[in-house]
Amino acid sequence: MAADLVLDTAIRDWVLIPLSVVMVLIGVLRYFVSKLMRSYQPPDPKIVKEGQLILRARNLRAAANFIPARSFRARRLYFSNEENGLLFVPKGQAQNAQAQMFSDPNMAMDMMKKNLSMIIPQTLTFAWVNFFFSGFVAAKIPFPLTQRFRSMLQNGIDLSTVDVSYVSSRSWYFLNLFGLRGLFSLILGEENAMDDTQRMMQMSGFGFDPSKSLGAEKDSLDIVQHDWSLPKFERRAEAVLKKLIS
Amino acid sequence: MVTKTEESQVNRLENQVDNGGGGAWEYLCLVRKLKVRRSDKVLKHGLSILNDPKKRSTLGPDEWTLYEQVAVAAMDCHTLDVAKDCIKVLQKKFPESKRVGRLEAMLLEAKGSWAEAEKAYSSLLEENPLDQVIHKRMVAMARAQGNISGAIEWLNKYLEIFMADHDAWRELAEIYASLQMYKQAAFCYEELILSQPTVSLYHLSYADVLYTLGGLENIQTAKKYYSSTVELTGGKNIRALFGICLCSAAIAQLAKGRSKEEKESPELHSLAALALEKDYKQRAPGKLPLLITTLKSLKIS
Numbered sequence: 001m002a003a004d005l006v007l008d009t010a011i012r013d014w015v016l017i018p019l020s021v022v023m024v025l026i027g028v029l030r031y032f033v034s035k036l037m038r039s040y041q042p043p044d045p046k047i048v049k050e051g052q053l054i055l056r057a058r059n060l061r062a063a064a065n066f067i068p069a070r071s072f073r074a075r076r077l078y079f080s081n082e083e084n085g086l087l088f089v090p091k092g093q094a095q096n097a098q099a100q101m102f103s104d105p106n107m108a109m110d111m112m113k114k115n116l117s118m119i120i121p122q123t124l125t126f127a128w129v130n131f132f133f134s135g136f137v138a139a140k141i142p143f144p145l146t147q148r149f150r151s152m153l154q155n156g157i158d159l160s161t162v163d164v165s166y167v168s169s170r171s172w173y174f175l176n177l178f179g180l181r182g183l184f185s186l187i188l189g190e191e192n193a194m195d196d197t198q199r200m201m202q203m204s205g206f207g208f209d210p211s212k213s214l215g216a217e218k219d220s221l222d223i224v225q226h227d228w229s230l231p232k233f234e235r236r237a238e239a240v241l242k243k244l245i246s
Numbered sequence: 247m248v249t250k251t252e253e254s255q256v257n258r259l260e261n262q263v264d265n266g267g268g269g270a271w272e273y274l275c276l277v278r279k280l281k282v283r284r285s286d287k288v289l290k291h292g293l294s295i296l297n298d299p300k301k302r303s304t305l306g307p308d309e310w311t312l313y314e315q316v317a318v319a320a321m322d323c324h325t326l327d328v329a330k331d332c333i334k335v336l337q338k339k340f341p342e343s344k345r346v347g348r349l350e351a352m353l354l355e356a357k358g359s360w361a362e363a364e365k366a367y368s369s370l371l372e373e374n375p376l377d378q379v380i381h382k383r384m385v386a387m388a389r390a391q392g393n394i395s396g397a398i399e400w401l402n403k404y405l406e407i408f409m410a411d412h413d414a415w416r417e418l419a420e421i422y423a424s425l426q427m428y429k430q431a432a433f434c435y436e437e438l439i440l441s442q443p444t445v446s447l448y449h450l451s452y453a454d455v456l457y458t459l460g461g462l463e464n465i466q467t468a469k470k471y472y473s474s475t476v477e478l479t480g481g482k483n484i485r486a487l488f489g490i491c492l493c494s495a496a497i498a499q500l501a502k503g504r505s506k507e508e509k510e511s512p513e514l515h516s517l518a519a520l521a522l523e524k525d526y527k528q529r530a531p532g533k534l535p536l537l538i539t540t541l542k543s544l545k546i547s
Contacts, residue, residue, distance in 0.1 A: 043376055048407060055410035056441075063443040066474075067436045068467055230470040234514055237473035237481075237490075241517040244481040245524060 005166065007137060015169055016138045019129065023176040026121055027184055034117040050214060053086055057217045065229040072226045080218045087218035126173070133169040141165045248280050256282060263291055270295055271305070271312075278315055285322035292316035293328065310339060317349055321356040329353055344370060348380065355387055363387060378408060385417065397421060412441040419451070428459045446478035450486055457493060462500045469493035473514065481521055490518040495544040 057079055064072050079087045134156055145153070145164045154162065156170035167175070248256075259273040270291040277284055292312055295301045302309055317332035333353055336346045351366035364387065371380050381404040388396035401418045408414065419434030435452035442448065453471035456464045472489035479486065494515035519541050526534045 045376055045407060048376055049409075052408055052410040059410070059440045063440045066439050066443045071433075071436050230467075230474055233474040233477050234470060237476040238514050238517055240477055240481045241514075241521050245517065245520050 005137065005140075005162070007140065011136055011138060015133050015136050016172065019133060019138070019169065019172055020176055022125070023173070023180060024183060024187075026125055027180055028187060030117060030121055031184070031188055034114070037113050037117060054213060054217050057087060057221055061217075061221055061224055064224055064226055067228075068230075069226055069228055076221060076224075080221055085218070087214050087221065089214050089218075122177075129170060129173045133173075136169040137162070137166045138169040138172045139167045141167060248282060252276075252280055253282075256280065256284075260284070260287060263287075274312065274315060278311070283322070285319040288315060288319035289323050289325065289328070292319065296332075310336060314345070314349065318352070321352055324356070326353065326356055329356065344373065348377075351380075352383065355383065360387060360391055376407070378404075378411075381408075382414075385414075389421075394421060394425060410441070412438055415441070423451075423455060428455050431455050432459065444478065446475045446483065446486075449475045449478065450483065450489075453486070453489055457489065457496075462497065465493050465496050465500070469497065469514075476518070484522070484525065487518045487522050487525075491515050491522070491541065491544055494518075 060072075060075055060079070067075075077085070079085055082088055137157065141153075143165065147164060149164050150160075152174075153164060153171045154166065154168045155174065156168045256273075256276055259269055259276060262268070263270050263273045264287075274288060274292055274295075277288055292315060295305070296309075296312060296316060305312060313332045313336050317329045317336070320326070320329035320332065330353060333346065333349050336343075336349065340346050347366070347370055351363050351370060354363035354366055364384075367380050367384055367387075371377060371384075374380075381400065385397050385400045385404065388394075388400055398418065398421055401414055401421070405411070405414055405418065415434050415437045419431050419438065422428070422431035422434060432452065432455045435448055435455060438445075438448040439452060449471045453468040453475065456468035456471065469490060472486045472493060475483055475486035476490070481487070522537060522541070523534070526537050
């Protein structure tokens with residue numbers, strides 16, 4: 001095994017600490033910029049209504065056995081008849097989310113804003129780190145690791161002889177980029193902290209289609225077998241009262 | 247819904263604050279979070295914070311939330327001067343805010359100047375047609391003025407969109423029942439049972455409405471719902487027990503001429519009567535003879 005590398009203290013003072021501080025500051029700055037650019041969007045009444053509708057239909061499905069058969073049938077007809085039932089979505093009218101996104105420039109604009117506030121500072125800082133700090137061994141983690149971690153921890157130095165527990169400056173940048181969430185939640189408050197990984201998840205969750213869930217709800221409502229459970233309750237009430245009296 | 251642990255927590259904090267143990271701000275936060283209505287306490291403790299500049303400044307931006315909370319509580323307690331002061335402070339801080347606009351409209355309503363309040367609410371509603379609070383204020387205002395049909399209209403409009411809001415359904419059910427529109431009330435109670443099938447009160451009210459509607463089928467159904475109430479409350483609900491007796495009597499009378507249907511639970515009414523007698527014996531022995539004569543006059547067999 002090679003002798004331990006001695007890292008210059010100047011590297012600590014001029015690479016490790018500045019890099020970390022800059023990353024934190026950029027995170028804070030980005031938070032405020034995205035807060036400034038965020039536009040308030042009033043919720044669409046149609047979407048709110050559909051959400052409530054689904055909730056109510058789900059209630060009906062779950063508790064169907066607690067109301068008389070006639071009431072249940074009337075409600076089911078109201079929800080899922082083929083003419084004007086609330087859950088019935090005529091074919092073709094259901095526009096998919098993609099089309100909706102293109103038809104509404106506001107939505108695309110919003111997404112672009114979010115993207116910009118994420119991508120621009122990231123590219124800039126990456127370029128900055130690459131330009132000034134490439135090639136440094138910036139830190140050492142206090143435990144040994146296997147060779148597989150080399151690409152994660154020693155991005156930017158192509159030396160196979162250096163022990164894996166040394167961290168290169170570029171890798172330090174990446175570690176900061178994804179690992180500062182806890183610190184942000186301390187600085188900016190619990191809900192405000194959002195690191196990039198989360199943001200990416202949010203992006204992929206985009207494109208939820210309400211008409212599809214309406215259709216699914218209608219189908220499951222259609223197959224509900226109504227079995228009024230109240231007649232059973234008379235006997236159960238008898239049992240309860242018997243116990244009470246005795 | 248406020249759970250039991252949350253309620254006991256509120257009560258404990260309230261007790262502590264009342265006895266000068268501090269923690270007023272935590273109490274107010276909890277009240278706001280759980281949306282419970284303790285306006286007098288909120289007013290008292292909120293004002294004690296707001297009137298103390300040192301305490302107030304430690305809140306930071308939450309100070310304005312507290313102003314709002316105290317304003318609403320003050321209106322609830324009809325101390326309109328306090329509410330007016332709070333709203334004035336907020337108005338100065340957030341001149342264009344709709345949320346403050348809502349408070350101002352509420353102040354107008356509290357003063358009883360209905361027309362102006364309605365105008366203010368309507369203009370707010372135009373800007374944001376999905377504001378649930380304003381919709382509910384409109385309903386409340388219509389009711390306060392005795393304009394019941396107006397209240398029904400507003401509630402229906404509200405339920406058109408927010409159809410999963412069971413509190414609104416309950417309000418509508420009570421209004422319909424008070425107007426003797428029992429069919430509509432029954433529909434609302436069914437909706438309530440669907441959303442919260444284990445709340446015995448809804449079963450009981452539904453049974454009441456069905457019994458009032460009359461007719462053999464309805465009364466049979468009512469009896470079933472009275473029994474479900476008995477089951478859900480463990481036989482502790484006196485009204486449900488009486489309901490079972492009354493329903494059995496009515497069914498016996500209505501079904502007299504017809505072919506005797508096979509009864510599903512022949513003992514139920516006598517059991518209910520026995521349970522009633524036992525309960526009266528324990529808690530109101532003086533009224534026992536009254537009960538016995540009543541039951542005798544109902545006696546079915």
